[in-house]
Amino acid sequence: MAEAERERRLRPAQLLFEPAEAAADPEHFFDLESIDDPRALLARATELTLAFRAAHDRAIEFQAVAAAQLADPRRFDRLSAAAIAESADWTEDYAKRMIEFGEGLLRGEGESRH
Template identity: 65%
Template sequence: MPDRHSPVSGQSGQHVPSGPTEPAVPGPGTPVRRLRPAHLLFEPQASEPEPERFFDLEAIEDPSELLRRATELTLAFRAAAERATDFQAIAAAQLADTRRFDALSPAEIADQADWTPDYAARMVEYGQTLLKQQAVGEH
């Protein structure tokens, strides 16, 4: 067994700190020791999949409470969907902006978003309206 205070050489032949007399944090010129990951000796057990749950609605037994909570979630999802649609429209308007050197046509936007070209054109118009409203609100 090597002496605690004697220098130990690593695989590269460089000095590797071995005891408490060495600084804990390597300084300039101190070689950095790289730790290797340990080899797995076994395969981790696959845990059984948890039953699918939807905001714990399955656990609510009172029909009035279930209706209240489900309605609350429905309204929240509708609001989130409307907000996401607004962001889609803004992005479509920005992509179609002719001041951009890489402006896209409504057909190209439709391809990217999996829309019809007519819907993409309407989203571009809606996005332009939202951008104008934002600009007015900033002033």
């Protein structure tokens, strides 16, 4: 993988709900740096942590659904688990598990089990 592509993958996605000028400041993170009271800081940081965990779980579910759709044998342009793994920077075994997870989600089964 080229260094520029690796750097792009390692950089977190831009948080769209944070103003661009604030996101450009490396010291800024959802105004946490402006909270002086440690109790308030802990409470707000905990809220953000829980929100990011929930967002992470939802994003994984969407990845799984997309992987299952891409691997669907009814698609004329379906992709193999290896091709999906390569495009998502996963191992092939993980891609197979994500495809199965996504198939379950598409059938309306279960909760996150990644």
